[in-house]
Amino acid sequence: MFKNYLKAAWRNLLKNKAHSFINITGLSAGMAVAMLIGLWVWDEVTFNHYHKNYDRIATLKQNQLLNGGIDTWQSMPYPIGDALRNSYGNYFKHVVMSSWTQPHLLTVGDTRIMKNGNSMEPEALDMLSLKMQQGTYAALKDPYSIVLSASLARTLFGDANPMDKLIKIDNKDELKVTGVYEDLPANTSFASTTFFLPWEYKLITDKWIRENPNPWGSNGFQVFVEMADHMDMAQVSRKIRNIRLDHQQPDERKFHSQIFLHPMRKWHLYEQFKQGVNTGGRIQFVWLFGIIGVFVLLLACINFMNLSTARSEKRAKEVGIRKAIGSFRLQLIWQFFGESLMMSVIAFVLCLILVQLMLPFFNEVADKNISMLWGSPLFWLAGIGCTVITGLVAGSYPALYLSSFQPVKVLKGTFRVGRLAAVPRKVLVVVQFTVSVVLIIGTIVIFRQVQFARDRPVGYNRDGLVSVDLMATEVADHFEAVKHALQSNGAVTEIAQAESPLTQVWNTNGGFDWKDKDPSLSVDFPTTGVSPEFGKTIGWQFKEGRDFSREFASDSAAFVLNESAVKFMGLKNPVGEIIKWDGMSFHVIGVIKDMIVESPYAPVRPSVFCIAKNPNNFLILRLNPAASATEALRKIEAVFKQYSPAAPFSYKFVDLEYARKFENEQRIGKLSSGFAILAIFISCLGLFGMATFMAEQRTKEIGIRKVMGASVLNVWTLLSKDFVMLVVIALLIAAPLAYFGMYKWLQHYEYRSGIAWWIFAVTAAGAVIITLLTVSYQAIKAALMNPVKSLRSE
Template identity: 55%
Template structure:
């Protein structure tokens, strides 16, 4: 019986090739979208699952009262790790201290590479369940050792044996390779860590850590913990909440630090905190794209339903004959479901081909490394399960509708579907375009928000600004000579040093005091240490006072504040005022416009600039008369002359700033991609409906032409129904889009508004696309010779 259903279904599909093509094209595109989104969701939801102890690992974080709000920090003081082991050891299997210290230079022979790594306590290898290719997980027990990822070992040693080789770290430390571990996957938080070195090595070689007057003050370290078998994240967090508060000074106790564990399962998708409350994070995009995928697949199902029921009159006699010779309704239902499932299975094959073709471009846009899970039984189970469900959903309405026809009426030729039969089809078209227009509005608003933040004044000139990391200290020691050589070549117009690149700020201080400050107020201000000419190099805008100058020897105890810091401190006339920093007096010599250094979507924080030599970056302003390519060749030559041991790397500030919009841009590109496909699927459906409608009204059109109707009037007649449906969709989509986008925009402090023209533009675009789609069939029908359409009469 089943084989008979499938044979008849196949014959029907082969007989009506155009109808079958439209159905399979729409369904395959919808299923391809669902596949791509499903693979993306799999990657997001499986983040960090590479690590065997995924559900038992957490990061130690802290809530702090700063600047009148509760801030959440991922960094902690390093003595906290020992405190947790000593007083709460029964709750943990491992407590691992780590220090992420930016990029480092790895050297072996003539091979030199800048790589990112971390200094960890030895238990990290067991906690993260590293897959060791050479050596063992105990490799970090030696103080002067290093573990390398497989790709880093390949880059350094090629085909040579890496084990027990001595490599140089930052041109000052010799370390022995004691293990090679499998590269961590892209969907691991630790993916970028290409080497791991012992924490003890970092401690032994950094005086600022060993000699810190109060080791509980610098919050510059990461602590990761693996729970004991019978422990629970929430219960342990309650236990350890005062672990820091009980040990810090009275001054730091004003911050009311609360220690807690953030589970690894929430690191990626639930990383946002506001006023001490976890407000979500990327999970909103998981929900967003999951819903989009479901709706796009639903649009494809709607096409199937509409095209099937639109052909109801053509299949009425078939149903009548089947019923007359004894077929019961259930058999007809099974027959129509068989056709539906067969179409879906063919569409699945096409969808897989679409997915294979689109995956490279999708990965590039999404910044992912997802792949089709050909060898996963679960993947095939989900594909077949979703296909079966899609077939049942898409075929349900046609099956129950077509099987309900009265056999006597259909065989007499008196059966007519009637005007009311079109209402479900029209309703489904409205649903289709409501979803499509909502997606279009959302896409426009994402890019509008990005452009709004891009157009925000950033307070400095980023064009032609280059930041060069200083890893080894050689450039700092020869800074004046480097600057002189570059100025002599005419490559640059200015050069300075800074403790971070212009687009980031890596340190802060809570030891500021000023006249009128609330004694109970705990503060934490971002601080950037810069050299003379930094302001001139980046082109910041002085609002009051002056810049740092070599003409004033007292500038070593001077500060420049941004406008937000001045407002926060309540200083009416800041220039000349004295504030205390580390209980030492510093004089304010200038005020600059707010610089957008951190998130372009958030309010600028009160920031302070001090003069010093604590530089980790050289900042250069390229001569506008020089091309960027020529300038970088000259700059590299000078840097290599004075520091041949360091690979030359650089960052263009405008490009670094542009990367701050990367996440939103990816979301916008993905949303636009899916919106285009949603509109395409909707248009396929309308195209099919328009063709059937034109076919049904062939004789009516012929009579109207004989009576003098013009082609434009016939075009208007055939198009008006669809125009009305799309207008209804626009009206319905507006409040839905407004509600969703208003909530999304509230997550940004610095945000654009929901302008009325966005809704008009999206609706007008949908209407234009609809008219273009329908017009082909409408004009074709309107230009048919009436003699041909009426000759059977």
């Protein structure tokens, strides 16, 4: 019996090639989208699952009362690790102090490379359950040791055994390789970390740690913990919340620091905090794309149901004859389910091929390293299960509907599909285009939000600005000589020093006091130390006052404030005002327009600029516009090599670094637009099939109308207006849904665009035009048909 079902299904597929092609193509496209989204979602929700005890690992965060609100930080004072061990040691299996991931210069013989690494306490290797290829979890106990990833070990030592080999770090100390671990996958928080250094080495080499007079008053490090067995993370989090507050000096308690544990399972998807409360994060995109995947697959199923039920009259006699010779309705249901399952299986095979071909492009757009999970039983179980469910859902309506035909009426020729029979098909078409229109509107809003933020004034001139990370101090120590050489050879027009890059905030400070300041107000401002040439080099824009100058010795105790700082402090005439910082007096010499250093979607924080004694972290250079960038960079590198021959020349264009701030939203926009195009494609496949059927169904009617004098335009209008009306209804439903959804999405951004009326107008016009183009081929083809052939008797 089953064999007969398969034969009948296969013959029916071959008999209706166009119908089968449209159905299978639509299903395979829908499945491919659903599978790509499923792989993306799986990659997101399994983030950090590489670490065996990820559900018991957490990082310390703190809420502080700052600038009139609550800020959430991950940066911690370094004594907090010992305090946790001494006071709450039985709550934790591991407490690990860590630096921030940052680049270091590694030198082995003639090989010099910059790689990211972390300084962490020895227990980190065990806590993170690294897969050690060589060495043990005790590999970081020696202060002058280093543990490498497998790929970094191959880069530095080739096929030679790296164990016990020496590596010079940052042109200073030589460290011994004591371990090699398997490369971490891309979907872990430590994926960018290619080596680990001992925490003890950090304490030995970091002068700031050794000489800090108030270690509990400064932040600068990370703390990771692994809970002891049977300990509840939420309860422990409540118990340790005042650990910093209890150790702070009296004047610092106004920050009301509250420590809490943020679980590793939430680091990636729930990374956003607002006013001390976790507000989600990337989880919104997981839900968004998950829903899109389900709906796109649903669109493909709708196509199948629509086309199958639309062709019901052509199969009515088949059903009648089968019933007349003894077929039960259940047997007919299984036959139609068999046909839909066969199509679904064929579509699944095509889907696998499509996904494999599309993955490289998808990974590039999504910035992922996803691969097909060929060896995963769960993947095949989900794939086959989804195929069966899709086949059953797609074939449910045809199977139940077609099998219900009464054989007597069919064989007597009195069976007619009623007018109401077309209502479900029309509803499904409306659902299809509703989903497609919502996707199109959402994509336009996302791209418009990105462009809105791009067009926001940044407060300085990014063109031709280059930031050079100084791994060694030799260049900064000879700043005047380097400056003279670069300006003399025509490589740059301006050059300055800075403590932090232009597109990030590295330092924030409190301890500021000014006239009429509320004594209870605690503040924390981004504070950047620069050389006097900084403002002229980057081209910041003054609203009041003047720039720093080497001609004024008093500028060593001067501030330049941004607009937000002046507004926050309530300074009506800021130039000349005295601001105290940790008891020292500074006079305000200038006010600049707000510079976007952090997120372009958020308000600019009150910021302070001052002259630093040794701002030797970065050099900011403005390339000479009269010379090519390539030639200018070659000249700059040559000068740098004169003073620091061992250090690599590492530079970044500031405009490219700024552009990276939009990558996440652009990525989401590109993915959404791709899914929207596929949704429209699937919907149009269905429309094309429906138009083909309607043209066939109304062949005689069209012939009569043409004999009676109807023009091609009249016939085209007749066949097109019903589809246009369905799309108009879909637009009326989709518009409020899209508006509500995108309005909620935009609320995540404090600096956001509106939802303009023209977005809906353009989408509506586009949907109608696409509909007309889709159905016009069949409509015009039917209109041009010779009425003699149309009216010829069967």
